[in-house]
Amino acid sequence: MERTRSLWLLAAVLAALGQCHGSSSEQCSGAVAVQRRVDCHPQPGASQESCEARGCTWCTTDVPNAPWCFFPEDSPYGYSLGGNAEKTAKGWRVTLNKRSQLSLFGSDISPVVIDVEFQTKDRLRFKVYDPNRERFEVPLKIDSPGVAAEDTSYDVEFTDDASHFRIKRKSTGTVLWDSPLVDLFFSNQYLQITTAVPSTSVYGFGEHEHVSFKHSMDFVTYGMYSRDQAPTPNANLYGVHPFYMCVEDDSNAHGVLLLNSNAQDVSLSPNPSLTFRTIGGILDFYVFLGPTPENVVQQYTEAIGRPHMPAYWSLGFQLSRWGYGSIDVLKETVNRMHRYDIPYDVQHLDIDYMERRLDFTYDKENFAGLPEYLQELKKAGMHNVIILDPFITKDEEPGTYKPYDLGEEMGVWVNNSDGVTPAVGEAWPPGHSVFPDFTNPRTVEWWTQLCLEFKNVLDYDGIWIDMNEPSNFLRGQFPGCADNDINNPPYIPSISDRSLAQKTLCPDSKTYLGEHYNTHSLFGWSQTEPTFHAAQQATGKRAFVLSRSTFVGSGKHGGHWLGDNFSQWKDMHYSIIGMLEFNLFGMPYIGADICGFNYNTTYELCLRWMQLGSFYPFSRNHNAEGNMEQDPAFFGAEFAKISRATLRIRYSLLPYLYTLFYESHVHGNTVVRSLMHEFTSDQQSRGIDTAFLWGPAFMVAPVLEEASTAIKKRHHTG
Structure with a gap:
């Protein structure tokens, strides 16, 4: 009803002002230039009628993906300055008032406040929030020592006419952030801000399968909302990392983080500009001044948490398979690896080791003698990693399945919207499953106890946590999601299926921190830290945790692999891009499933992938149930010989790799980096993503094309 009233009022005001714009060439001639258009109808289904009812311009164009409905130069939306800036202990504060009663999605908030904090010489924070009502904020603690304005490497200003908020680099005058206040939206379930960027060399935003490291700025939109789905170009995947780095035209670099965990998207436009949209929380930005790409990542990880220091053994080659099916097949695989003398330190166990897929x-029966066999492997100098999923079956006989009984007693589950009854879905275990809420301290106790007790059953060295988006095989839990604004917000970002409940829980489910609407993308992040501490306590050694779902700061306690990729040549190339991006995100312990997870591999593809994967920081060959075996000993003597030779190069360089991880842990450096990090002033290096560096001193340039024996010179201009 409120939205209907807003639209009626909007139409009446616009009719009076004569601000509706048509679509003929004459009427379009004075429109905003195509490259500067900001979408006024970001949800699907725009028409000239619905566009003009919003007071926006409708003008068709042949430019692919450019919006046909966009804000005019004289946009009636946005905010204006509501007085002079007030000095605060760490910076200053300004109040903004909404300019009109018009609304895109209803429930607009006015006034809003911008707080600017001078946190360090090279880092500032600015946040836009509602001063009269508390809204969800990501519970990631970022220290803010504070620094005097004159000691910073940046200036913050409003333009003379108070229409733009800007951040400049003092040394060069380059404008790093430039937001027109008419493009600012802050309603209950829709927040938007646009900024110009100083160049088209933009990197980051995840997790997606990107086709190039340097982004295209041709009206590309990336949705961010953790989702269990196999990698597809540009689709939202397992983790959420709203962080980007921009290399300026003069080769200085800066980074920007939007610390927000709600469903969101970002649009990259050729102006060049970025438009951020999110459906909850606040607009909480951190800007890192660099000025080198390495400095940017160092400053970013100083804020969000330095990457953990991995165990030395975890830098060795690792083997896994979903579908060994029995201990006999596992033993035969291990034996042939050793027969061919292939360097090999870690054996993973996927869900087929479990009894009926129960954590x-x-x-x-099929893995009889597994505890003793893992002890044998350890005596031979190997290490074992077990998988655990986050869902727990509720349908075993009472008293027969401790993880559920203890969890029920301790009250550790994500609940339905009533906040009392557990949310019930379906996943791998038989029957129905409930979902632990890792934001709850009681859940941490429960999980830690179970991990410690299980160490006495299977002598593991590390824990692999999977399906923690969290994945649910239904669209919401039983009996479905209620029809309300939390489950069906007025705007759903550009995510797969435009659905917040697909393959996960209903947004109005309740967690310890609040509604799942706000905390969904934090699930894997909140599970990683307690798993890290449990593994450390259980083993008495440095912890190994590998998590599929990640968020800002996950690298402090875990590593990541790039998910359920495919045995295709293009996926080899994409794995380099993903690896480079996760080093930007502060997760340098990263790799992809060597030879591919889905589909059957081929001899040539798998051999080339073993050569590339030998130089992933996390080097593991893994694939899915139902596909052919693909360990490097499976293909025979010649394949094993080449794989052995490449892996021996890796092993000979482990002291160097270990040193890079130490530098990452202490100083926040990248471990794997693009050539652009070392040769920033070379314009060509900005588009190279078919080769990469270990630190500053070792380059890997793999063959990535079928039936090729040479490296072709190529790079992506984005």
Whole structure:
């Protein structure tokens, strides 16, 4: 009803002002230039009628993906300055008032406040929030020592006419952030801000399968909302990292983080500009001044948490398979790896080791003798990693399945909207499943106890946490999601299926921190830290945690692999891009499933992938149930010989790789980096993503094309 009233009022005001714009060439001639258009109808289904009812311009264009409905130069939206800036302990504060009663999605908030904090010489924070009502904020603690304005490397200003908020680099005068206040939106369930960027050399934003490291700025939109789905170009995947780095025309670099965990998207436009949209929380930005790409990542990880220091053994080659099916097949695989003398330190166990896919069990029939066999492997100098999923079946006989009984007793589950009854979905275990809420301290106790007890059953060295988006095989839990604004907000960002509940829980489910609407993308992040501490306590050694779902700061306690990729040549190339991006995100312990997870590989593809994967920081060959075996010993003597030779190069360089991880842990450096990090002033280096560096001193340039024996010179201009 409120939205209907807003639209009626909007139409009446516009009719009076004569601000509706048509679509003929004459009427379009004075419109905003195509490259500067900001979408006024970001949800699907725009028409000239719905566009003009918003007071926006409708003008068709042949430019691919450019919006046909966009804000006019004299946009009636946005905010204006509501007085002079007030000095605060760490910076200053300004109040903004809404310029008109018009609304895109209803429930607009006015006034809003911008707080600017001078946090360090090279880092500032600015946040836009509602001063009269508390809204959800990501519970990531970022220290803010504070620094005097004159000691910073940046200036913050409003333009003389108070229409733009800007951040400049003092040394060069380059404008790093430039937001027109008419493009600012702050309503209950829709927040938007646009900024110009000083160049088209933009990197980051995740997690997606990007086709190039340097982004295209041709009206590309990326949705960010953790989702269990196999990598597809530009689709939102397992983690959320709203962080980008921009290399300026003079080769200085800066980074920007939007610390927000709600469903969101970002549009990259050729102006060049970025438009951020999110459906909850606040607009909480951190800007890092660099000025080198390495400095940017160092400053970013100083804020969000330095990457963890991995165990030395975890830098060795690792083997896994979903679908060994029995201990006999596992033993035969291990034996042939050793027969061919292939360097190999870590064996993973996927869900087929479990009894009926139940966490904290093992299959005593197909994997009879597994505890003793893992002890044998350890005596031979190997290490073992077990997988655990986050969902727990509720349908075993009472008293027969401790993880559920204890969790029920301790009240650790994500609940339905009533905040009392557990949310029930379906996943791998038989029957129905409930979902632990890792933001709850009681859940941390429960999980830690189970991990410690299971160490006495299977002598593991590390824990691999999967499906923690969280994945649910239904669209919401039983009996479905209620029809309300939390489950069906007025705007759904550009995510797969335009659905917040697809393959996960209903947004109005309740967690310890609040509604799942706000905390969904924090699930994997909140599970990683307690798993890290549990593994450390269980083993008495440096912890190994590998997590599929990640968020800002996850690298402090875990590593990541790039998910359920495919045995295709293009996926090899994309893995380099993903690896480079996660080093930007502060997660240098990163790799992809060597030879591919989905589909059957081929001899040539798998051999080339073993050569590339030998230089992933996290080097693991892994694939899916139902596909052919693909370990490097499976293909015979010649394949094994080449794989052995490449892996021996890796092993000979482990002291160097270990040193790079130490530098990352202490100083925040990248471990794998693009050539652009070392040769920033070379314009060509900005588009190269088919080769990469270990630190500053070792380059890897793999063959990425079928039936090729040479490296072709190529790079992406974005």
